Amino acid sequence: xxxxxxxxxxxxxxxxxxxxxxxxxxxxxxxxxxxxxxxxxxxxxxxxxxxxxxxxxxxxxxxxxxxxxxxxxxxxxxxxxxxxxxxxxxxxxxxxxxxxxxxxxxxxxxxxxxxxxxxxxxxxxxxxxxxxxxxxxxxxxxxxxxxxxxxxxxxxxxxxxxxxxxxxxxxxxxxxxxxxxxxxxxxxxxxxxxxxxxxxxxxxxxxxxxxxxxxxxxxxxxxxxxxxxxxxxxxxxxxxxxxxxxxxxxxxxxxxxxxxxxxxxxxxxxxxxxxxxxxxxxxxxxxxxxxxxxxxxxxxxxxxxxxxxxxxxx
Numbered sequence: 001x002x003x004x005x006x007x008x009x010x011x012x013x014x015x016x017x018x019x020x021x022x023x024x025x026x027x028x029x030x031x032x033x034x035x036x037x038x039x040x041x042x043x044x045x046x047x048x049x050x051x052x053x054x055x056x057x058x059x060x061x062x063x064x065x066x067x068x069x070x071x072x073x074x075x076x077x078x079x080x081x082x083x084x085x086x087x088x089x090x091x092x093x094x095x096x097x098x099x100x101x102x103x104x105x106x107x108x109x110x111x112x113x114x115x116x117x118x119x120x121x122x123x124x125x126x127x128x129x130x131x132x133x134x135x136x137x138x139x140x141x142x143x144x145x146x147x148x149x150x151x152x153x154x155x156x157x158x159x160x161x162x163x164x165x166x167x168x169x170x171x172x173x174x175x176x177x178x179x180x181x182x183x184x185x186x187x188x189x190x191x192x193x194x195x196x197x198x199x200x201x202x203x204x205x206x207x208x209x210x211x212x213x214x215x216x217x218x219x220x221x222x223x224x225x226x227x228x229x230x231x232x233x234x235x236x237x238x239x240x241x242x243x244x245x246x247x248x249x250x251x252x253x254x255x256x257x258x259x260x261x262x263x264x265x266x267x268x269x270x271x272x273x274x275x276x277x278x279x280x281x282x283x284x285x286x287x288x289x290x291x292x293x294x295x296x297x298x299x300x301x302x303x304x305x306x307x308x309x310x311x312x313x314x
Contacts, residue, residue, distance in 0.1 A: 001026045004186050007082035007101070009033040013050040014171050015088035018108060021175040022086070023058060027182060031061045031080050033090070069094050084185060086178060087140065098140045103185055105140045108178050110170045111203065112136060112152055114195050117145035118203035122170060123163050126228035128201065129220060132156055133166070135174040137181040139192065148192040150181050162230040162252070206233055213237045213250065215265040215313055219281035223255040226283070234289070237313045239267075241306075248313075251287035251295060258282060265312045274298050276313050 006027055008019050011034050022029060032055040040047040048056075055062050061080075065073040068091075077100060085098065085105035098105040111121035112134040118124075125133040134154040139147040153173050157166060184190040204210070206229070213225060213235050229235040234249040262268070262277035269275070275282040289295040290305075 002028060002186050004028060004103075004182070005030045005081060005083045006182070007031045007033065007077070007080060007085045008051075008088075009085065009090040009093075010051045010088040011035045011049045012089050014110075014167065014174075015090070016050050016054045017171045017175040018086070018088045018178045019051060019054060021179050022182065025179050025182075027179075029058075029060055030082055031063055033063045033065065035091075036064045036066055068097055084182070086182070088174070088178070092144065093140060095142065106137050106150060106181060106185075107140050107145075107147070108174045109136045109138065109145055110167075110174065112154060113138060113145060113149060113200075114198060115200040116203040117200065119205040121203040122167050123206060123228050124201070124203040126157060126161065126163055126166060127225050128228075129224045130157055133170070135170055135177050137177055138195070146195055146197060148194050150184065150190060150192055151177055153177050160227075162227040164231045208236075211235055213313070215276060215278055218279050219255055219257060219283070222278050222283055223253065226250055226253045230287075239290075239311065239313055241311045242308045247291045249289040249295070250285055251289070253286055254284040256282045256284060263312075265314055267307060267311045267313060269302065269307045269311075271302055272299060274302065274307065 004027060006022065006029050008022065008029055010019065019032065032051060034049045034051040034055070037046040037048050039045065052062060063076065067073065074096060077097065082101045084103040085101050087093065087105060087107040093105065109121065111125065113136045116124055132154055134152055136152045137150040139150065141147040155169055155173055211229055211233060213222060215222065226235045230251045234251055236247060236249050239246045239248050258281050260277055264278050266277040267274060268277065273284060275284045285298050287295060287297055288301055
């Protein structure tokens, strides 16, 4: 077991795999920092983060600060006397925190930096139709996702992957890369590479506006947009069905290349399928969720929901 004292910071499931890999590699985790419990669901009951749930199972020391500059919190950090801090899917840290350990603080980012700096790199890699992406470990500095690179690992993106598929592959690949990074630091065998501070492809936070489907776009772009948001947060559109304007979320879909003369957004359906016309083809919707309803496969929807003539997506 290494003498290296590690403080781990993370919140969602993506971070759990890395924390688990570090524990299995017998590294000494002196503390885990994660988000405060938050109300969720209809009952608004407090929900623990995925990292907290795992840390409790492992009997790890857990901190859940609301303010990372709080004096008492900073004193607790100093008392933990960490040699190294590791960040995976956490929030932005103040310098007083990331500069505290003698070996600094490094982050795992789900892209091949400098491309896809930002909040949603996994989604945007698929939305933009990339064939490859990857994971990067780098030292945190004053600017977001710009610090010196330690290690990178490339990952292929098959055309049928959705963001959930890619998330799981990068989660596993990233956890292994973090362990390799810690090994290098622990053995004083690390070679870092300064990032080019060029404007690469960006990965801005997802919002309602950039999740809306543009049916006037090309077949490949619409398909990539849908799979890049499946299963979360999901691409959406408005279904105009006679007098009704219904907001729908579209999950799984297939694409069919076919020259057609339909106006983009035109719906063609029968009892078994629903497809939407776009430039040079059709998007066949496989899973959909109408506002106020549960997610369902398209056959289940069409069994109990009438799609009228001249229905369209906008």
